[in-house]
Amino acid sequence: MSDKMIRLMKMVIAIQANPGISAQELADKCETSERTVYRDLRILDLVVPITNDGYGTGYRFIGNFAMYPLNFTEEEEMVFSILPSMLDKSKLSPLIDSVYDKVMATHVKEKQKRREAIENFTNLIQMGTPAYKADDDSPNYLLPIMEAIIAEKTLRAVYHTQSRNTVTEREIDPYCLVPREQRFYLIGYCHRKQDILMFRMSRFHGVEMTTKNFDKGDFDIHHYMKHTWSVHRGDSLITFKVKFQPDVVRYIKEEEMFVRPKMTDLPDGSLLFEATVNHEQGFLNWLAQYGPSAEILEPLSIRKQFIERLQRWMEIYN
Known part of the structure; x- marks a missing residue:
């Protein structure tokens, strides 16, 4: 040469x-x-x-x-x-x-x-914008978060907690992203709370990947979400029995969920659906979309609450 x-x-x-x-x-x-x-x-x-x-x-x-x-x-x-x-x-x-x-x-x-x-890859994932924000006021932190998940690097983040209406700085070990209720949530270890939490992506006000490595140990997303229907996690388990009418059965069977329900086909084409969850509200919100095609059989206390809710709705519309 x-x-x-x-x-x-x-x-x-x-x-x-x-x-x-x-x-x-x-x-x-x-x-x-x-x-x-x-x-x-x-x-x-x-x-x-x-x-x-x-x-x-x-x-x-x-x-x-x-x-x-x-x-x-x-x-x-x-x-x-x-x-x-x-x-x-x-x-x-x-x-x-x-x-x-x-x-x-x-x-x-x-x-x-x-x-x-x-x-x-992140450009292929489109996320919505909260109603109170303008489109240009919603920075997309998906890229740095995905990089930190892959590299196993701790994030330094500014996060808005909606329930308390407070903004705090946190260090988070990002484990994985999950889509829930048409939104993305980050699951990770929060150093401030010393616990594994779920963070809604649109509530981040700032995200920066640090040089700190982390080890998520034996964390398993399926175990963590085992009885969690949506994003709310509770301490006690509640078993629901719901009867779905034939017109929605095929949609119920194709639902993607971490909770593994027991489904029994009934002779009239309806479906008996049994699921154990650790927080009732997320499950009830999901159930409400099926209207009269979904009937709560158990627990009886929740069935009564649902009847009272329907009566309040009737009062409003009458």
Whole structure:
């Protein structure tokens, strides 16, 4: 391979490893003059998507151009990034800079590709805006939260608690996202409350990923949500028996839920639905959408409450 070809390859690797690298830095790495670097860049520009956004910005690649894919853990990245400052280069091969640039080039590009993949995915997920907010007043924190979940990094967040109408700063270990009632909720360990809680995404006023690692231990989302019908969690279990009319049975059977109900088909085409939950309100809110096609059989106390609610509605509409 000619010296010129070797130099061109070095430049490609150096730009990938150091996005924004200057012509002078390229000249130093390739042991040549800035004039030669500019000439080589014009040649590379014919086959490689290189850009320079203006004075003082340096050179970088456009789009997804990359060489030699590689993957580093964050700990490996940290160690490798400080490696040059720890070595006595006078006792090493002159090729050490070239080797270092090749390795860093692969990692920088792979890290960029992972972030772009997460960003593209979050753009596919559209969330609604609370009625009291304007569209431009609702920042989307889905990307940093998903990054923190994947990297297992603690979040520093500002959160609005609706029930108390208070805004607090918290550190949260994000475990997973779940869709409930047409909204996204983050499940994670709250350091402030020292408990695993559910956070509604639209109530975050600020989110920042820290450098702190966390371990979610033996946390299991299905165990955590085992008896939780929607987002409210209680301490006592309540077993419901509901009879659904034939016109809604097929819709009930395709409902997606963490609670595992017992369903029994009845001779007249209706459905006996039995479920044990730890908070009644979420279940009753879900049940109300089926109107007279859903009849609460048990518990009798809840059945009576529902009758009283219907009577109050009748008074309003009469």
